[in-house]
Every structure is written in C-alpha cells, then in structure tokens.
Amino acid sequence: MSLLQLTGVRTNYGPIEALRGVDIHVNQGEIVTLIGANGAGKSTLLMTICGQPKPASGTILFDGKVINDLPPHETAKLGIAQVPEGRRIFPRMTVFENLQLGATLGNPAHFDEDAAYCLDLFPILAKRRDQRAGTLSGGEQQMLAISRALMSRPRLLLLDEPSLGLAPLIIRLIFEVIADLNKTRGMTILLVEQNAYHALKLAHRAYVLAQGQVVLEGGGAELLANPEVRAAYLEGG
Numbered sequence: 001m002s003l004l005q006l007t008g009v010r011t012n013y014g015p016i017e018a019l020r021g022v023d024i025h026v027n028q029g030e031i032v033t034l035i036g037a038n039g040a041g042k043s044t045l046l047m048t049i050c051g052q053p054k055p056a057s058g059t060i061l062f063d064g065k066v067i068n069d070l071p072p073h074e075t076a077k078l079g080i081a082q083v084p085e086g087r088r089i090f091p092r093m094t095v096f097e098n099l100q101l102g103a104t105l106g107n108p109a110h111f112d113e114d115a116a117y118c119l120d121l122f123p124i125l126a127k128r129r130d131q132r133a134g135t136l137s138g139g140e141q142q143m144l145a146i147s148r149a150l151m152s153r154p155r156l157l158l159l160d161e162p163s164l165g166l167a168p169l170i171i172r173l174i175f176e177v178i179a180d181l182n183k184t185r186g187m188t189i190l191l192v193e194q195n196a197y198h199a200l201k202l203a204h205r206a207y208v209l210a211q212g213q214v215v216l217e218g219g220g221a222e223l224l225a226n227p228e229v230r231a232a233y234l235e236g237g
C-alpha cells in the first residue's frame with residue numbers, strides 16, 4: 001500500500017480548474033518528483049494534500065485513511081510536513097526559535113536530538129543559531145525551512161521548489177541533503193521542482209503535470225532521458 005495516494009483529485013479556485021483529475025502515489029521510502037511549467041498546478045497539488053484548498057472531488061489517502069476533509073493542522077499531526085514555496089520562516093525570530101516552533105507538533109523528548117541533527121545537517125545554521133532568521137541569505141532560509149519541517153519528524157515531507165532563486169552551489173547542497181535524508185533516514189519525499197535536471201536525477205519516480213493533469217510518469221532516470229521532457233524542461237540543463 002502506498003503512503004500517499006491521490007485518485008481523481010480535482011481542485012478549483014472559483015471557476016479556475018487548477019487540478020483536473022490527478023492520480024499519483026508515493027510509496028514509503030520513495031523520492032517522487034513532480035515537474036511542470038508555471039501554472040501547471042504543482043503548488044496547488046501540495047497544498048491540497050495539506051488540506052487547504054480542499055479538493056472538489058477525488059480521494060486523498062494517507063496511510064490508508066481518507067484525508068480529503070482534514071484541515072492543515074490535522075494533516076500536520078498525521079505526519080505531513082510541507083516546506084512551502086518562498087520558505088515562510090519567521091523572520092523576527094532566531095534560527096533556534098524557528099526550530100523550536102517546528103517542534104511543537106513533535107515529542108518534546110526528541111527536541112535536543114532533532115535540533116542537533118538539523119544543525120549538523122546544515123552547519124551554517126549552527127553558526128547562525130541566535131541570529132534573526134530574516135537576516136539569513138536565501139539559501140540559509142531554505143535550509144532553515146527544511147530543518148523546521150524536519151523537527152516534527154514527519155512521515156512525508158513535501159518540498160515546493162526548494163531550489164528557487166538559489167545559487168548553483170547552494171542548489172547542489174540542498175539536493176544532496178534531500179537525497180541524504182532519503183537514504184540515511186528513509187524519509188519519504190514528494191518534491192515539486194522547476195529545476196527538472198536535479199529533481200529527476202534524485203527521484204525514484206516522477207510525474208509531469210500540465211494544465212492540472214498528469215501527462216507523463218515513469219522512473220526518474222527514464223523521464224530524464226525522455227525526449228519530450230528534455231525538450232520541454234531541460235533545455236540548457
């Protein structure tokens with residue numbers, strides 16, 4: 001059984017049909033990548049999984065349970081953590097306080113261990129521990145956003161364009177950490193990216209979304225080699 005399974009999911013914003021019957025699944029321990037052009041519905045898909053907006057129809061199963069009607073705080077409690085596009089860290093709080101907020105859903109007994117794990121994963125955050133998060137660089141804020149999500153020990157990590165706006169070296173580091181989280185911690189990850197090359201390279205499986213529908217699916221390496229995908233998403237990559 002898949003950890004996450006979407007069947008025929010449709011999501012609308014008033015008259016706009018952002019998702020038009022999406023079928024995807026993510027198995028335990030997988031990295032699944034979702035690529036697609038601007039406006040394809042990628043962010044809407046992640047937000048729908050989290051519970052806002054709600055799907056108009058279709059089924060979202062998490063660990064065998066229908067979660068269509070659950071609000072974001074309930075899906076978070078079940079173990080779904082999202083790192084949203086634009087990171088949304090708390091800029092006036094320190095790095096460490098952001099981690100503390102991320103841990104509110106977790107077991108307090110795990111706090112020290114998990115904070116140490118994150119600060120080890122991103123040593124630059126250890127250096128910036130008591131600095132206000134708003135003063136961090138874009139890359140550091142992304143590292144903090146990922147760390148904050150990890151503090152709740154999620155069962156499923158949703159990442160919305162983690163490489164957006166970052167320098168190539170930082171992008172490489174972020175993707176290395178994503179691959180490492182999966183390998184060493186067995187973290188199940190659904191990754192949305194415009195940076196198709198890196199995102200397909202580390203994916204076990206991937207989907208291409210266009211105008212609210214899945215138009216292609218396959219292994220990460222398979223899609224990376226697919227001429228249509230290369231033409232549409234990998235020019236210059």
Ligand code: ATP
Nearest residue numbers: 013016017018036037038039040041042043044045
């Ligand atoms: P991007 O990479 O630009 O973020 P995306 O693939 O994540 O694109 P979505 O942001 O999910 O795409 O948008 C899907 C469609 O829904 C687009 O047509 C978009 O204009 C529309 N849309 C997204 N958010 C809203 C909203 N809050 N209200 C109305 N329409 C929206």
